[in-house]
Amino acid sequence: xxxxxxxxxxxxxxxxxxxxxxxxxxxxxxxxxxxxxxxxxxxxxxxxxxxxxxxxxxxxxxxxxxxxxxxxxxxxxxxxxxxxxxxxxxxxxxxxxxxxxxxxxxxxxxxxxxxxxxxxxxxxxxxxxxxxxxxxxxxxxxxxxxxxxxxxxxxxxxxxxxxxxxxxxxxxxxxxxxxxxxxxxxxxxxxxxxxxxxxxxxxxxxxxxxxxxxxxxxxxxxxxxxxxxxxxxxxxxxx
Amino acid sequence: xxxxxxxxxxxxxxxxxxxxxxxxxxxxxxxxxxxxxxxxxxxxxxxxxxxxxxxxxxxxxxxxxxxxxxxxxxxxxxxxxxxxxxxxxxxxxxxxxxxxxxxxxxxxxxxxxxxxxxxxxxxxxxxxxxxxxxxxxxxxxxxxxxxxxxxxxxxxxxxxxxxxxxxxxxxxxxxxxxxxxxxxxxxxxxxxxxxxxxxxxxxxxxxxxxxxxxxxxxxxxxxxxxxxxxxxxxxxxxxxxxxxxxxxxxxxxxxxxxxxxxxxxxxxxxxxxxxxxxxxxxxxxxxxxxxxxxxxxxxxxxxxxxx
Numbered sequence: 001x002x003x004x005x006x007x008x009x010x011x012x013x014x015x016x017x018x019x020x021x022x023x024x025x026x027x028x029x030x031x032x033x034x035x036x037x038x039x040x041x042x043x044x045x046x047x048x049x050x051x052x053x054x055x056x057x058x059x060x061x062x063x064x065x066x067x068x069x070x071x072x073x074x075x076x077x078x079x080x081x082x083x084x085x086x087x088x089x090x091x092x093x094x095x096x097x098x099x100x101x102x103x104x105x106x107x108x109x110x111x112x113x114x115x116x117x118x119x120x121x122x123x124x125x126x127x128x129x130x131x132x133x134x135x136x137x138x139x140x141x142x143x144x145x146x147x148x149x150x151x152x153x154x155x156x157x158x159x160x161x162x163x164x165x166x167x168x169x170x171x172x173x174x175x176x177x178x179x180x181x182x183x184x185x186x187x188x189x190x191x192x193x194x195x196x197x198x199x200x201x202x203x204x205x206x207x208x209x210x211x212x213x214x215x216x217x218x219x220x221x222x223x224x225x226x227x228x229x230x231x232x233x234x235x236x237x238x239x
Numbered sequence: 240x241x242x243x244x245x246x247x248x249x250x251x252x253x254x255x256x257x258x259x260x261x262x263x264x265x266x267x268x269x270x271x272x273x274x275x276x277x278x279x280x281x282x283x284x285x286x287x288x289x290x291x292x293x294x295x296x297x298x299x300x301x302x303x304x305x306x307x308x309x310x311x312x313x314x315x316x317x318x319x320x321x322x323x324x325x326x327x328x329x330x331x332x333x334x335x336x337x338x339x340x341x342x343x344x345x346x347x348x349x350x351x352x353x354x355x356x357x358x359x360x361x362x363x364x365x366x367x368x369x370x371x372x373x374x375x376x377x378x379x380x381x382x383x384x385x386x387x388x389x390x391x392x393x394x395x396x397x398x399x400x401x402x403x404x405x406x407x408x409x410x411x412x413x414x415x416x417x418x419x420x421x422x423x424x425x426x427x428x429x430x431x432x433x434x435x436x437x438x439x440x441x442x443x444x445x446x447x448x449x450x451x452x453x454x455x456x457x458x459x460x461x462x463x464x465x466x467x468x469x470x471x472x473x474x475x476x477x478x479x480x481x482x483x484x485x486x487x488x489x490x491x492x493x494x495x496x497x498x499x500x501x502x503x504x505x506x507x508x509x510x511x512x513x514x515x516x517x518x519x520x521x522x523x524x525x526x527x528x529x530x531x532x533x534x535x536x537x538x539x540x541x542x543x544x545x546x
Contacts, residue, residue, distance in 0.1 A: 095424070
């Protein structure tokens with residue numbers, strides 16, 4: 001059985017429907033990507049899973065490891081189900097230090113020993129953050145802030161990580177570094193659901209993919225197939 | 240010159256009241272971007288609570304049920320009042336603001352005002368129009384330093400204000416909840432994604448601000464012992480002005496704004512006819528805000544985008 005099952009997902013902003021009843025699933029340990037143009041509903045889909053700032057339709061069902069996710073308030077989706085969300089635009093706390101950002105992500109955690117190991121892992125993955133431990137996060141470069149956003153998510157919940165455009169605004173070299181770290185995180189047992197406008201990057205990184213167009217899923221399959229699909233090539237990979 | 244030195248202590252005393260109350264406005268604003276217009280009335284209710292606690296403790300002491308010295312009564316009154324006042328703040332949050340969390344800010348400001356009026360009239364209905372006299376908890380002693388006379392109460396007020404502000408500073412900079420408050424002031428919306436129950440942080444913020452208002456109430460009641468249900472209105476608005484003067488949502492600004500307002504008021508009163516005090520004092524405030532519309536320590540740009 002899949003770790004995450006989403007059925008008939010509708011997402012509303014007020015009266016406007018951004019996602020029109022899509023269904024998909026993510027298996028434990030997988031890397032899955034949802035690609036699509038700007039405004040296709042990718043962020044809305046992630047937000048529905050983390051129950052963050054959006055309303056879902058009455059027919060929507062979301063199961064995480066067999067549990068009805070919609071019964072959990074947003075903060076408990078993180079602290080109890082272990083689902084973390086790296087939001088679009090990083091959204092790190094610029095007025096806090098790197099260390100404080102990480103400690104805040106550990107707010108609900110009681111497992112001191114495991115937390116210590118997780119912090120070690122985070123600093124191994126991103127040595128840059130260790131160097132900048134006591135620096136105000138807002139003074140770091142965009143790439144470093146993105147590392148912090150991912151590190152923070154890893155600390156707050158590591159069963160499933162939802163990533164919203166992690167490549168945005170990163171220089172190619174940093175982007176490769178970032179995806180290398182994400183693969184490492186996945187190897188350590190974290191399932192990853194990635195949404196990206198950079199379809200090329202996303203399809204190379206993930207094992208399975210979905211294509212979202214104006215709120216509807218139009219294609220799905222192993223990323224090798226999607227990469228070879230003429231429609232995907234034309235619409236998302238620049239012909 | 241002597242006159243000026245004398246007035247300095249009055250300014251510091253009033254600055255302490257304003258700063259302690261202004262902190263409550265600023266803390267709530269910094270995390271919720273909301274002006275808690277019931278806060279002046281929280282101060283009023285807290286002062287009444289302080290009155291009843293003090294009278295009760297003095298009664299117990301005089302019946303020799305509890306062997307309490309004056310100082311012990313004061314300390315106990317302060318602690319109990321701050322504790323109870325925090326629940327007044329929590330109550331205001333639950334009734335006036337939580338149900339309107341996703342409503343426009345203007346609606347929440349109005350419900351705050353309404354809850355304030357409710358508290359005023361409820362106190363009036365429960366206790367009648369007769370004014371209560373705050374008991375003398377600490378016998379007055381006047382110290383004479385050269386030409387300047389200072390009462391022990393003024394010194395106590397000042398010491399308490401600075402002591403509490405220091406404790407608040409420690410709380411905000413060192414504790415997990417304080418850290419979450421700072422995070423919320425930067426980007427309110429992302430806080431739940433960290434697994435943090437936002438309502439807990441909000442409740443703590445209201446509780447802290449109201450406890451500080453409670454401390455201000457005790458200090459104020461001892462200096463100006465006549466309590467009435469509308470005592471929170473004017474001082475509440477003035478503390479609000481102090482918070483704006485310091486810069487919306489800035490904790491440091493609230494303290495500076497509070498003391499600055501105290502100084503402006505007292506200096507105007509010392510040099511001009513007292514009926515002119517508020518007229519001149521608030522003209523000065525208006526002038527400052529004309530040139531610094533975001534207050535002394537307010538940010539022109541907030542990183543927060545409410546999505």
